[in-house]
Structures are given as structure tokens and as C-alpha cells.
Amino acid sequence: MAHGEQPPAIDHLPSAVWKALAAVPDPEIPVVSITDMGMVRDVTVDSGGRVQVTFTPTFSGCPALHVIRESIEQAVRALGVQDVEVRSTLTPPWTTDWINEDARERLRQYGIAPPAPAGEGPLIQLDAEPTRCPRCSSLNVRMTASFGPTLCKRMYVCDSCKEPFEGFKSV
Amino acid sequence: MTAAIEALSTAQTQALIRRLTALADDEIILAHRGGEWTGHAPILEEDIALANIAQDELGHATLYLGLRTELDGTDPDRLAFFRDADEYTSTRFVELPRGDWAFTMLRQFLYDTFEALWLEAATRSTYAPLAAVAAKAVREEKFHVQHTALWAERLALGTEESRRRTQTALEGLWPHAAQLFQPVEGEAELVAAGLVPDLGAVQARWHDLVTRHLADKCGLILPETGAEPAPRTVHTEHLAPLLAEMQRVAREHPNAEVW
Numbered sequence: 280m281a282h283g284e285q286p287p288a289i290d291h292l293p294s295a296v297w298k299a300l301a302a303v304p305d306p307e308i309p310v311v312s313i314t315d316m317g318m319v320r321d322v323t324v325d326s327g328g329r330v331q332v333t334f335t336p337t338f339s340g341c342p343a344l345h346v347i348r349e350s351i352e353q354a355v356r357a358l359g360v361q362d363v364e365v366r367s368t369l370t371p372p373w374t375t376d377w378i379n380e381d382a383r384e385r386l387r388q389y390g391i392a393p394p395a396p397a398g399e400g401p402l403i404q405l406d407a408e409p410t411r412c413p414r415c416s417s418l419n420v421r422m423t424a425s426f427g428p429t430l431c432k433r434m435y436v437c438d439s440c441k442e443p444f445e446g447f448k449s450v
Numbered sequence: 451m452t453a454a455i456e457a458l459s460t461a462q463t464q465a466l467i468r469r470l471t472a473l474a475d476d477e478i479i480l481a482h483r484g485g486e487w488t489g490h491a492p493i494l495e496e497d498i499a500l501a502n503i504a505q506d507e508l509g510h511a512t513l514y515l516g517l518r519t520e521l522d523g524t525d526p527d528r529l530a531f532f533r534d535a536d537e538y539t540s541t542r543f544v545e546l547p548r549g550d551w552a553f554t555m556l557r558q559f560l561y562d563t564f565e566a567l568w569l570e571a572a573t574r575s576t577y578a579p580l581a582a583v584a585a586k587a588v589r590e591e592k593f594h595v596q597h598t599a600l601w602a603e604r605l606a607l608g609t610e611e612s613r614r615r616t617q618t619a620l621e622g623l624w625p626h627a628a629q630l631f632q633p634v635e636g637e638a639e640l641v642a643a644g645l646v647p648d649l650g651a652v653q654a655r656w657h658d659l660v661t662r663h664l665a666d667k668c669g670l671i672l673p674e675t676g677a678e679p680a681p682r683t684v685h686t687e688h689l690a691p692l693l694a695e696m697q698r699v700a701r702e703h704p705n706a707e708v709w
Binding site: 338339340341342369370371372373374423424425426427428430434448450 | 501502503508583585586589597
């Protein structure tokens, strides 16, 4: 940020933009950022200082999309950039495989079981992927609801430590 | 080979608009029917699950109408909230009142299976923007099919009462399900160009899958296929009241920027 009365120095490097975006939390799971989630796909800065950020929605009906879009714009503007364009893309479709390792650990500590590798399973698949209790690491868990409080999660109970918990869907 | 907007003929563009709108209209109306259960579903988890599914279906409608926007510049919100019943192109299948839980779950299962299979085929569309939307939506639709297939099983193999209700629901829904597979005007040309899936092929796969699940696994009796389905312009008397409720806030505050 700026020092004293000087206007903020505009850093034209995409790396500065990436760094700023890494501090934008996922509105529904604040322990991870939108870059941790793999939602930011591309950052370009042209010679005129115009910044273009491309992101991909996690779920098409996610109610937080507007908030995410605005947060991206705000974070880039806070770098002193005047001209920001936030674009969204569906290709390639977002997958939970893009959630980075570090973020998976934070999800676990927050009490959300991270997703198993998504892979390209058959269209109609009735068996749920193996899930580990985020508290005691037991695989002795039961899914109690296949849809949770947000589109990306399911509800489980651990039969070892008896705690209910949320688990990320593998998409 | 992939086609871009510029590569579409005028006739193809018009037919594609009709197909996308038909898909979106079914999603919007079914999502509303699902939403009617919010606060009323048998158990809290199912209340939440159905709300999730309805939210996904609305997300898919947004994707389809977003594709339409690219073709003709129309605003998805205006289409959803300011068209009257006679301008909607939803099927009678999705318009029917929500009925009991068996009716709701069975309709959702029949619809989800159709949508998942259609989307899977649409991932191979030569129209790249549609292929991208399908690749996105099919991942979400899979979860719906898993969920509603289990409900169909649970209800059909549950108690005498749940079985009776499920069979009754199937009989009420079956004559209308064929309408989902009716092509829109000009659709044959889209299929020939590889732009959209062939509904006949999707229907064959759907029929096979649904029969294996509902008849073979759940022991339900599939009714005889009925007469030629009604066109998408012929609505039930249930659509107008549904729209009146769904569109009320938007129409009362047409200039509001946030609802």
C-alpha cells in the first residue's frame, strides 16, 4: 500500500495481482482463498496497465459469484489499478483437484473433509468416494446428507469419534 | 471441428435459441417446484438437498440463457421474470404441481436422468460454447441423479404406502415425460450439424436407464407409452399461477437493480 501522501505505486507485474488475489477469501469458506481453490485461471496486464482477471465458477448456481467478482475487482483496484476487467470462463470446468495441498490441510483443520481426487467417473455412480474424518482421520464415516449447507459440501458423521462434519464433494 | 457463432446460419441460430430456451424454461419451472418444498420437506436434510438441487437447476438455466444472450443479446432475467405463460416453452411435465414427496422425487429422477444424458451427449457438441456449458453442468447433474435414484429406490421398496404413492406418481408423470424429448422447430438441422444431441438417441438411453432402475431394481410397473406428447406451446393450467408467484417481486419492482 501507499506510504504517506504519495499515490500508491502501481506494480505492473501479474505476480503482484496474483499475490493480491491470494488474499481474497472464498466467501463461503473463509479459511481458503480464491487462488487456493483454483478459481483464478489467468491474470494479464497489458502495457497500458490494464488488468484482466479470468476466473471460473466452482458451481454454476453458486450464490457467491457476484461477491467473488466484486472482491476480485476490489483487490486489484487496491493495488492502484484503474482499469480492471473480471471475466469468467467455463473451460476447462472447475474441479476440486485444483484445490492446492496447503488449502486441503486448512480445510481439514477447519473441520471440512477435503475432496478425494475427482477423476472422470461414470455418469451414474451410486457409490460415494472414500472420505476421512477431518478430526480423527478415521475412514469409519457415514454420509448423512448428500447435499450440505452450500452446493460444494455434503454432511457426514464419524462413527469413530462420533462427530458430525462437512465434506467437500469431489467434482 | 468446432463451430463459432459466426459459423451458424440464421436458421441454425434461431433453432438453437429455441432449444436453449426450452432447456432453460424447464429448469426454471422445475426449480420453482423444488423451491416450493423449502421449509416443508419431510426432513431437514431433504429440505436442504432439494433446495441445493433447485439452485443447481437455476444455475443451469443461467448457463443456457447465457448462451442465448451471446446469440441474440437477450437479458436472462427479463426472459425469466417478464415473459407470460404463453411465451414460456416449458413442458407440462415440469409444470405439474409438486404433489407429494414421491411425485416430487420421481419427477426429479426422470428429469435428472434426461438432463444428465443430454448434457453428456452435449459435451461433444460442435458448438464450443455449448460443449463447455455441458461439461460444467454434467458434473453437477450427476449428484442429482445419484440422490433422486436412491429416493426412488427407497420409496418403491419402502412401505406399502410409499410403494403405492410411488407407483401412482409414476403413472401420473409417465404420459408427460415423452414431451422432454420433443424436438423444437429446426432441431433436426442442428443435430445434422452436430450442434446439439439427437433427442431420439438420448431418449433411447434414458428409457433403458429408467427401466433398469425403476422396473428391474425398484419393482415398479412402467405404464404403457401414451399418445403423441403435446407441443411445448400448450401449457397446463398450473403454469400461469406459478409464474404469477415467481415473477411477482420482479414485476412489482421492474427497475430494482438487486432483488
